[in-house]
Amino acid sequence: MTNTQLNAYAHLLVNYCVSLQPGERLFVNTTVLATPLLKEIKREVLKAGGHLEYSLGVEGMGEIMREHGNEEQFAYVPTLYREAIEHFEAYINIRAPFNLRQPPAADNLRAAQRDAMSPIVKTYFERTADRRLKRSLCVYPCPALAAEAEMSLEEYTAFVMQATKVDQPDPKAAWLEVRRRQQAVVDHLNSCTTFRYINDRSDITFTTNGRTWINSDGQTNMPSGEVYTSPEETSANGHIYFDYPAIRDGKTVQGVTLKVKDGEIYEWHADSGQEVLDETFDIPGTRRFGEAAVGTNYTIDRFSKNILFDEKIGGTVHMAIGQSYAQAGGKNESSVHWDMIADMKQGGRILADGKEIYRDGRFIAELWS
Known part of the structure; x- marks a missing residue:
């Protein structure tokens, strides 16, 4: 990334995504690969009158942990991370992995870690629901993410800059325009209660009585x-x-079909990766949907194997099994929140209270202007 890009990205993250105010504390979790961006974030935090603390991952630490760590050590929750999730005002997680192909830890170790993290995950969702904890998840372009997306680092950097609108003269203004356009959609969705997603291989309905559709405009x-x-x-x-x-956990599942009755997923099938589905649906809370969504970012023009980007692809819908969003009124609890994406560009439709509001990957013109 160029110095101009780094400065624009940091400014967007601090001053728009988490809107840091004087005296507020920001915790950044990332790796040493993202140090150039972290430096610019520090600059922006100081300008905003806030305070920065951070955790930097170092290459090889995960491998050492998998080789020597026991269940008690995997269940340990880092002190600063716990303090930040429970008490800080802002949190940014910058994904900048060294390697996406490391083998997972043993099942018992992962289970111990998952169980230990469950209370922290619950607190995270509760505090982000009402923005007591303002948070943002983002990426720093690095070789591992570029390789996963099957791009050169230069191509991937341009892809990230385009998707985040950092390539535009005023990124914050560009995201405010996204907010405006999506609000018309959200207002209509919140006036309806019964929804139906239909394409040539799907037909699923759900209701949202007492729930809220959220305008995801770059502030989370x-x-x-x-x-x-x-x-x-x-x-x-x-x-x-x-x-x-x-x-999920570095394992790819292809061609997932889920069948559901009265909210419970009772049958699941994958063209490949069936064992990952079987394992996941043994985890409490995963047999119900925690999210239903529509992707509207048409500048994300390709699949990158990164759910942060892929779930936003314009012309898709996604549903997540597991943990609900408290800010939307959801009540399902789980240590898992796993998004799965369906293409809607070829004949896909969404009905709201029986009326078509979306076709072939786009909301009707009356809602999207």
Whole structure:
């Protein structure tokens, strides 16, 4: 990234995504690969009158942990991370991995870690729901992410800059325009209660009584560009096919079909990776949907194997199994929140209270202007 890009990205993250105010504390979690961006974030935090603390991952630490760590050590929650999630005002997680192909830890170690993190995950969702904890998840372009997306580092950097609008003269203004356009959609969705996603391999309905559709305008994730809600937990019925690859713990699952009745997923099938589905659906809370959403970011023009970007692809919908969003009124709890994506560009439709509001990957003109 150029110095201009780094400065613009940092300014957007600090002053728009988490809107840091004087005296507020920001915790950044990343790796040493993102040090150039972290330096610019420090500059912006000081200008805003705030305070920065951070954690930097070092290459090889994960491998050492997998080789020598026991269950008690995997269950340890880092002190500063716990303090930040429970008490800080802002949190930015900058993904900048060294390697995306490391083998996972043993099942018992992962289970110990997951169980230990469950209370922290719950606190995270509760505090981000009402923005007591302002948060943003983003990436720093690095070789591992570029390779995963099958791009050169230069191509991937340009892809990230385009998706985040950092390539535009005023990124904050560009995201405010996204907010304006999506608000018209959200206002209409919140006036309806019954929704139906239909394409040639899917037909699923759900309801949203007492729930809220959220305008995701870049203040929780960067990039953003989606509208989402948490369906009523017992309302989903039908079946849905996810044609985009679904990735969990570094394992890829292809061609997922889920069948659901009265909110409970009772049958699941994958063209490949069935064992990952089987393992996941043994985890409490995963047999109900925690999210239903529509991707609206048409500048994300390709699949990158990174859900932060892929779930926002314009012309797609996604549903997540597991943890609901409290800010949307969701009540399902789980240590898992796994998004799966379906293409809607070829004949896909969304009905709201029986009326078509979306076709072939776009909301109707009356809602999107």
